[in-house]
Amino acid sequence: xxxxxxxxxxxxxxxxxxxxxxxxxxxxxxxxxxxxxxxxxxxxxxxxxxxxxxxxxxxxxxxxxxxxxxxxxxxxxxxxxxxxxxxxxxxxxxxxxxxxxxxxxxxxxxxxxxxxxxxxxxxxxxxxxxxxxxxxxx
Amino acid sequence: xxxxxxxxxxxxxxxxxxxxxxxxxxxxxxxxxxxxxxxxxxxxxxxxxxxxxxxxxxxxxxxxxxxxxxxxxxxxxxxxxxxxxxxxxxxxxxxxxxxxxxxxxxxxxxxxxxxxxxxxxxxxxxxxxxxxxxxxxxxxxxxxxxxxxxxxxxxxxxxxxxxxxxxxxxxxxxxxxxxxxxxxxxxxxxxxxxxxxxxxxxxxxxxxxxxxxxxxxxxxxxxxxxxxxxxxxxxxxxxxxxxxxxxxxxxxxxxxxxxxxxxxxxxxxxxxxxxxxxxxxxxxxxxxxxxxxxxxxxxxxxxxxxxxxxxxxxxxxxxxxxxxxxxxxxxxxxxxxxxxxxxxxxxxxxxxxxxxxx
Numbered sequence: 001x002x003x004x005x006x007x008x009x010x011x012x013x014x015x016x017x018x019x020x021x022x023x024x025x026x027x028x029x030x031x032x033x034x035x036x037x038x039x040x041x042x043x044x045x046x047x048x049x050x051x052x053x054x055x056x057x058x059x060x061x062x063x064x065x066x067x068x069x070x071x072x073x074x075x076x077x078x079x080x081x082x083x084x085x086x087x088x089x090x091x092x093x094x095x096x097x098x099x100x101x102x103x104x105x106x107x108x109x110x111x112x113x114x115x116x117x118x119x120x121x122x123x124x125x126x127x128x129x130x131x132x133x134x135x136x137x138x
Numbered sequence: 139x140x141x142x143x144x145x146x147x148x149x150x151x152x153x154x155x156x157x158x159x160x161x162x163x164x165x166x167x168x169x170x171x172x173x174x175x176x177x178x179x180x181x182x183x184x185x186x187x188x189x190x191x192x193x194x195x196x197x198x199x200x201x202x203x204x205x206x207x208x209x210x211x212x213x214x215x216x217x218x219x220x221x222x223x224x225x226x227x228x229x230x231x232x233x234x235x236x237x238x239x240x241x242x243x244x245x246x247x248x249x250x251x252x253x254x255x256x257x258x259x260x261x262x263x264x265x266x267x268x269x270x271x272x273x274x275x276x277x278x279x280x281x282x283x284x285x286x287x288x289x290x291x292x293x294x295x296x297x298x299x300x301x302x303x304x305x306x307x308x309x310x311x312x313x314x315x316x317x318x319x320x321x322x323x324x325x326x327x328x329x330x331x332x333x334x335x336x337x338x339x340x341x342x343x344x345x346x347x348x349x350x351x352x353x354x355x356x357x358x359x360x361x362x363x364x365x366x367x368x369x370x371x372x373x374x375x376x377x378x379x380x381x382x383x384x385x386x387x388x389x390x391x392x393x394x395x396x397x398x399x400x401x402x403x404x405x406x407x408x409x410x411x412x413x414x415x416x417x418x419x420x421x422x423x424x425x426x427x428x429x430x431x432x433x434x435x436x437x438x439x440x441x442x443x444x445x446x447x448x449x450x451x452x453x454x455x456x457x458x459x460x461x462x463x464x465x466x467x468x469x470x471x472x473x474x475x476x477x478x479x480x481x482x483x484x485x486x487x488x489x490x491x492x493x494x495x496x
Contacts, residue, residue: 037231037232037369038233038365038369038372039233039365063364064385064386065361065363066360067189071360073364079390090364090365093364095361107386107389123359125357125362126359127361127364127365
């Protein structure tokens with residue numbers, strides 16, 4: 001009985017966090033091509049469509065992209081080994097657009113963020129995935 | 139009022155040392171309260187400021203810290219020069235919205251010469267006070283402050299020297315005419331001469347034409363900032379210095395220390411503040427005879443209060459104001475909350491004085 005309860009808890013824990021859809025980073029590892037100028041063109045597989053414009057939860061490390069604390073990216077890996085500082089891929093970072101200006105975060109702070117997952121199919125100057133209306137979760 | 143002035147004069151004669159100690163303790167409390175915010179400002183300010191002006195600074199392969207310090211603050215030696223091919227590549231890069239070249243390496247009277255274009259003046263908020271901006275390779279502008287110090291005026295002719303030392307090889311063949319006086323928001327921009335970047339090529343007989351020391355870039359989006367480091371990895375001999383990432387790295391290193399300093403750093407000013415209040419309290423208790431004399435003269439409570447404690451309070455406020463002046467003089471920002479906390483002991487002392495009756 002005890003083992004069964006642990007199993008149920010683990011299954012629930014891996015698929016949802018406080019009732020929300022938790023997106024594993026592997027799911028966001030979409031294929032992409034690169035131009036000689038370093039612009040990326042992602043391809044979004046059809047099996048990802050069910051997440052498009054839906055509210056999801058993603059966990060990762062915060063990386064500031066401006067010093068005023070207005071804009072952040074969420075990275076699968078910590079700062080020293082994230083996509084732009086280490087050798088990870090561009091599909092390991094998600095752009096965050098917060099609903100309200102967040103309190104100052106610290107670089108590499110591990111956070112759980114809730115927001116609407118938008119697929120960026122057109123703008124080459126933004127990241128593949130944008131989490132709109134983002135807020136801290138839990 | 140005359141009575142109050144008489145009392146203050148007597149206090150000044152008899153209690154000069156205690157009044158100076160009050161001012162010193164007040165100054166010390168205020169400065170100690172500001173230590174955490176001053177440390178934070180010292181660690182971050184330059185990098186925070188740098189990131190506001192440019193998203194990326196492209197330099198020759200080397201340390202990103204050195205590239206930013208040299209390009210924006212002239213604090214370090216350049217890592218090298220960027221060839222014309224690199225400059226053209228980055229100016230036309232699709233992620234770049236605007237660029238600004240910076241050429242360095244020569245000086246006038248030991249002050250660096252910055253070869254740049256009009257974007258630099260706009261980005262760094264440099265205002266033209268007199269004359270006009272330099273447009274030809276024989277024209278130079280400098281800050282009104284530096285011009286006053288070196289006794290230079292508009293219309294004067296100058297010659298540059300090679301390197302950072304005024305005794306370096308002189309460029310006698312290349313005349314520079316002062317055409318304007320400026321004022322920069324940043325101290326670093328008031329300690330240099332500005333020329334069009336082409337002036338550097340003429341100073342060196344056309345050698346290295348098209349090359350610059352660094353190229354500052356503004357990007358089309360902040361997310362582009364995240365994508366560019368990969369592009370630099372593929373480019374030989376070019377280094378991208380990202381002020382925001384330098385800031386992020388520093389923030390990560392310093393955040394725990396600063397958090398501790400904010401918590402524990404309050405103990406020391408609190409101890410000094412208590413000492414300060416106690417000193418004022420015992421000083422006030424020693425005024426018993428004077429208080430009785432004032433009561434005998436049928437003075438109002440307010441007159442008695444001002445006559446006895448006005449000067450110690452003014453002395454305490456002077457210490458507080460001195461801390462504001464000191465911080466302002468050293469170019470440190472004053473944390474409003476910290477200043478409020480520093481005023482608290484003076485307020486407590488003022489209230490304690492009302493309570494003293496015997």
